[in-house]
Amino acid sequence: MMVKPALHSAALLLLLLLSGILTEYDDQVPLKVVVKNQIDGVAPLNYNTSVVYRGILLGALKRLMSLNSDFKFTYTENLNYGPYLESVNGLAGNSADHTYWELLVEYPNGATKRPDVGIGCYIPAINETIILNFTKW
Numbered sequence: 001m002m003v004k005p006a007l008h009s010a011a012l013l014l015l016l017l018l019s020g021i022l023t024e025y026d027d028q029v030p031l032k033v034v035v036k037n038q039i040d041g042v043a044p045l046n047y048n049t050s051v052v053y054r055g056i057l058l059g060a061l062k063r064l065m066s067l068n069s070d071f072k073f074t075y076t077e078n079l080n081y082g083p084y085l086e087s088v089n090g091l092a093g094n095s096a097d098h099t100y101w102e103l104l105v106e107y108p109n110g111a112t113k114r115p116d117v118g119i120g121c122y123i124p125a126i127n128e129t130i131i132l133n134f135t136k137w
Ligand code: B12
Pocket: 078, 081, 082, 083, 084, 085, 086, 095, 100, 101, 102, 103, 104, 114, 115, 116, 117, 118, 119, 121, 137
């Protein structure tokens, strides 16, 4: 007689757990992308995009490019480190000029960091601002 309610509770618990897990996998992580180029004195450009939970920045940039015709980028494949961000909106880094697209991240509290991995490895967290900063080394 006491078995039925126990079974119901177990089924309910399982359902709750499953819905939690599925929501986690369904969720998109929203982020902002800012394209900065202080070398040429160009005003920053702002974009919104998202990536699947625990997805990589490269995915977020590809999604942005496919949905927004005002944003484009190219990358090259490095044998050791994977994708290297080569150009943004038609402007490419150049070894002769020592220019490159630096990857920066700004957190919701305003703090900024320079990730120690590239666009193929960086996993954005919710509401981060990704800054693609054209600069010199
Ligand atoms: C010099 C250097 C740079 C220079 C390269 C300039 C040049 N053309 O010479 C500049 C300043 C451009 C650079 C940029 C970045 N770098 Co760097 N860089 C180095 C460093 C110190 C030496 C590389 C080198 O000259 N090797 C010797 C040559 C003979 O070998 P090579 O294979 O031809 O080297 C090339 C690659 O290393 C490539 N490269 C350099 N950095 C990166 C980063 C990524 C993600 C990729 C795919 C390729 C790449 O550029 C070199 C020249 O073509 C290494 C650390 C180290 N001591 O190895 C870090 C290193 C490779 N860089 C690193 C990182 C994270 C970056 C940035 C993502 C930093 C950022 N937040 O912006 C950016 C790349 C952004 C982008 N556009 O995709 C990491 C990569 C780790 C990883 N697993 O992703 C390393 C290992 C340093 C670290 N943090 O530990 N970098």
